[in-house]
Amino acid sequence: MGGYLVIKGELTLGGLVTFNGLLFVLTNPMRNAGNLMNEIQRYAASAAKVNDMLLEHPRVASPAGKSGETGRKAPIRGKVEFRDVTFTYGEKKGHILQPSLTGINLVAEPGQTIGIIGLTGSGKTSLINLIVRLYDTTFGAILIDDVDVRDYNLQELRRSIGMVMQDVFLFSDTIEGNIAYGVPADTPLEKIVDSAKMAAADDFVRHMTEGYETIVGERGVGLSGGQRQRIALARALAMDPQILILDDTTSAVDMETEQEIQEALHQHMGNRTIFIIAHRISSVRHADQILVMDQGRVVERGTHEELMACQGIYQDVYLTQAGLASDTPASQGGDQLGP
Numbered sequence: 001m002g003g004y005l006v007i008k009g010e011l012t013l014g015g016l017v018t019f020n021g022l023l024f025v026l027t028n029p030m031r032n033a034g035n036l037m038n039e040i041q042r043y044a045a046s047a048a049k050v051n052d053m054l055l056e057h058p059r060v061a062s063p064a065g066k067s068g069e070t071g072r073k074a075p076i077r078g079k080v081e082f083r084d085v086t087f088t089y090g091e092k093k094g095h096i097l098q099p100s101l102t103g104i105n106l107v108a109e110p111g112q113t114i115g116i117i118g119l120t121g122s123g124k125t126s127l128i129n130l131i132v133r134l135y136d137t138t139f140g141a142i143l144i145d146d147v148d149v150r151d152y153n154l155q156e157l158r159r160s161i162g163m164v165m166q167d168v169f170l171f172s173d174t175i176e177g178n179i180a181y182g183v184p185a186d187t188p189l190e191k192i193v194d195s196a197k198m199a200a201a202d203d204f205v206r207h208m209t210e211g212y213e214t215i216v217g218e219r220g221v222g223l224s225g226g227q228r229q230r231i232a233l234a235r236a237l238a239m240d241p242q243i244l245i246l247d248d249t250t251s252a253v254d255m256e257t258e259q260e261i262q263e264a265l266h267q268h269m270g271n272r273t274i275f276i277i278a279h280r281i282s283s284v285r286h287a288d289q290i291l292v293m294d295q296g297r298v299v300e301r302g303t304h305e306e307l308m309a310c311q312g313i314y315q316d317v318y319l320t321q322a323g324l325a326s327d328t329p330a331s332q333g334g335d336q337l338g339p
């Protein structure tokens with residue numbers, strides 16, 4: 001169009017060039033303004049979410065106070081008791097959810113190891129989440145050293161309980177930093193290494209070119225599932241907790257390494273109370289008490305020998321995992337519970 005006007009003599013060449021230049025100067029800010037509008041909308045949406053989160057009141061808090069300074073702080077010996085605990089996650093979209101736990105009773109004496117097994121969705125994680133008050137019970141109570149968990153100072157309670165969650169989370173930090181996460185900053189490296197040794201992590205960490213200085217997590221080197229689990233276990237052990245909870249913590253670790261970890265735990269954690277959730281019978285068979293969960297209830301309990309003698313679910317699972325069940329072919333990796 002511009003060219004045509006120049007040929008017809010209605011526009012000078014200089015005029016066209018000037019016009020084009022000005023056009024460019026004009027379109028850039030217009031485009032930027034468009035982008036800016038987009039950004040502003042995104043910021044507004046994010047700000048609303050952050051605001052919602054900041055204004056959220058925690059459902060679980062230390063007794064009668066927001067300062068975090070309230071509640072019982074005495075050192076914990078490690079007795080854990082469930083008194084007729086029923087728990088529902090609440091409601092979703094208006095309808096009330098079925099209880100995930102019903103009528104749970106349990107006494108774990110200090111120093112005991114409690115094994116928990118059961119099919120997926122049977123309530124194992126829900127049960128142990130209540131001990132550290134990730135949720136509060138709907139009915140019934142949980143007592144630690146005969147005191148309701150709701151009467152403890154929340155931070156103090158959680159500091160005394162080491163928990164390795166089912167979904168391991170590693171920070172984008174060095175391995176040392178990840179293990180030392182819950183301990184005072186002046187903790188010597190030896191203590192960190194000791195925890196790693198107990199968790200059977202020291203060996204593979206030393207084989208990495210940067211050892212304990214290796215950056216892991218989202219921005220670091222990839223670790224296998226079993227390696228991540230062992231770092232997380234070392235983190236929990238470094239806190240030297242009186243109660244240790246392992247939610248499926250050795251599921252991705254081979255049986256041999258698992259045995260190594262169990263022996264180390266046995267040696268160093270003698271007077272600690274330990275909860276072990278597992279799918280493999282081999283992980284729980286030496287426990288003082290084993291609970292078999294099904295649909296939110298404890299359906300069998302006892303030691304390995306007692307449970308084998310009563311010929312119920314536990315024995316079935318044992319035989320399946322050992323590849324001895326008459327109707328189940330010995331499966332490869334037949335160490336997993338359920339089909």
Ligand SMILES: Nc1ncnc2c1ncn2[C@@H]1O[C@H](COP(=O)(O)OP(=O)(O)OP(=O)(O)O)[C@@H](O)[C@H]1O
Nearest residue numbers: 089097100118119120121122123124125126127166
């Ligand atoms: N955050 C949640 N909100 C609502 N329901 C939940 C929530 N977490 C678990 N549930 C429900 O509670 C029940 C028990 O779940 P839980 O996670 O305790 O099982 P699990 O025994 O740990 O299973 P897995 O072996 O797969 O880890 C399930 O029916 C599950 O759907």
Ligand SMILES: [Mg+2]
Nearest residue numbers: 124125126166
């Ligand atoms: Mg679970």
